[in-house]
Amino acid sequence: MIKGHGDDAYHYAEGINSDFSSNICPHGSHQALMAHLASCGERLLAHYPEPEAWSLERLLAQYHDVAPGSVVVTNGATEAIYLVAQAFRLRPVIMGPTFSEYADACRQFPPTDSRHTVCWLCNPNNPTGQVLDQHDVERLAVKHQLLVIDQSYEHYTDQFVWHPRWACRLPNVIQLHSMTKTYGVPGLRLGYITAPVRLANIIRQAMRPWAVSALAIEAGKFLLEHDDELRCRPDLGEARRLWQQLDAINGVSMQPTATNFMLGTVAHLTAAELKDRLARQHGMLIRDASNFRGLTPHHFRVAAQSPAENDALVEALRGLA
Numbered sequence: 055m056i057k058g059h060g061d062d063a064y065h066y067a068e069g070i071n072s073d074f075s076s077n078i079c080p081h082g083s084h085q086a087l088m089a090h091l092a093s094c095g096e097r098l099l100a101h102y103p104e105p106e107a108w109s110l111e112r113l114l115a116q117y118h119d120v121a122p123g124s125v126v127v128t129n130g131a132t133e134a135i136y137l138v139a140q141a142f143r144l145r146p147v148i149m150g151p152t153f154s155e156y157a158d159a160c161r162q163f164p165p166t167d168s169r170h171t172v173c174w175l176c177n178p179n180n181p182t183g184q185v186l187d188q189h190d191v192e193r194l195a196v197k198h199q200l201l202v203i204d205q206s207y208e209h210y211t212d213q214f215v216w217h218p219r220w221a222c223r224l225p226n227v228i229q230l231h232s233m234t235k236t237y238g239v240p241g242l243r244l245g246y247i248t249a250p251v252r253l254a255n256i257i258r259q260a261m262r263p264w265a266v267s268a269l270a271i272e273a274g275k276f277l278l279e280h281d282d283e284l285r286c287r288p289d290l291g292e293a294r295r296l297w298q299q300l301d302a303i304n305g306v307s308m309q310p311t312a313t314n315f316m317l318g319t320v321a322h323l324t325a326a327e328l329k330d331r332l333a334r335q336h337g338m339l340i341r342d343a344s345n346f347r348g349l350t351p352h353h354f355r356v357a358a359q360s361p362a363e364n365d366a367l368v369e370a371l372r373g374l375a
Contacts, residue, residue, distance in 0.1 A: 071337040072363045074356040077180060077315045078238050079210060079288035087239070087284065090276045091269060103268035106261065110274045114246055117278055118218040123251040126258060127274070129265045131206045131232040131245035138202055138228060138247070139163040141260045144172035147198065149186075151348040152176045156204075170199035177215060178207040181343050181355045183311030185213035195227055200253075206232035206245070210288050210313045218248035228253055237277045238286045244270045288314035293358035299368045300356075305375040315357035317343060320375050325354040328374060336370040 107127035139159035146160040156174040301308040308318040341355040
């Protein structure tokens with residue numbers, strides 16, 4: 055279960071002005087989406103949603119140029135993780151350090167087939183921001199009975215990631231996608247799976263009816279229709295500048311990243327101490343990354359914000375590290 059994640063300003067009564075803790079990139083206004091949902095009125099609230107989000111699945115299939123049966127819409131990418139674990143129950147191989155929900159889902163739905171393996175790959179990876187080379191991904195697909203690629207951050211990098219049109223031709227590859235991340239709407243809870251029709255149909259058997267709300271379905275349609283205007287586009291140049299300045303601080307070491315977020319260590323404090331001091335003294339929120347399996351109490355993660363906010367974070371860290 056997710057505990058100690060980012061975007062947890064509710065732990066502090068007030069005073070958080072800059073949130074570096076969530077990987078979601080800085081985004082413009084959601085006014086257009088909110089106005090559209092408000093205009094739908096009673097139509098959305100007074101009726102049940104589709105038992106499965108068929109209308110949005112059809113639009114996503116057209117968007118990616120894949121078979122209609124290759125798309126399964128979910129209540130966020132995290133629900134997709136649990137559906138896959140439940141549907142296949144293979145022995146997990148997890149490429150870590152990475153998102154904890156892969157391991158948690160596999161514990162909740164332990165393998166009934168211990169001979170075959172499912173490899174869980176976050177690409178780009180959370181929390182490191184690294185992107186695995188295409189040929190390394192291909193080798194994983196050959197090695198394992200099933201390869202699950204969580205591409206929630208696929209639009210947060212300029213590195214190559216697999217397109218669903220190509221991946222759906224592979225018989226054992228499942229991709230997870232996050233409209234939450236793509237459009238910067240974490241409160242909406244909207245994700246989807248792309249996979250060969252045979253695998254998608256197996257996943258559907260594990261789904262609960264009405265898992266995706268009518269509001270989320272309608273929002274997904276609107277976001278796709280206005281993709282060019284509403285998609286998040288992180289400033290990777292600014293992220294690289296922040297990385298360089300943080301890595302230059304004595305006592306701070308940053309790992310290479312290909313995204314807007316980055317993982318680092320602080321030598322003279324724990325990440326929990328650093329997080330608390332930044333929050334209370336500077337109104338800044340970072341991610342204590344020590345609860346990622348394989349990391350240490352000194353690991354933290356930040357995501358680049360505006361240049362002014364990034365400069366302020368660098369100055370604050372220089373005074374604390």
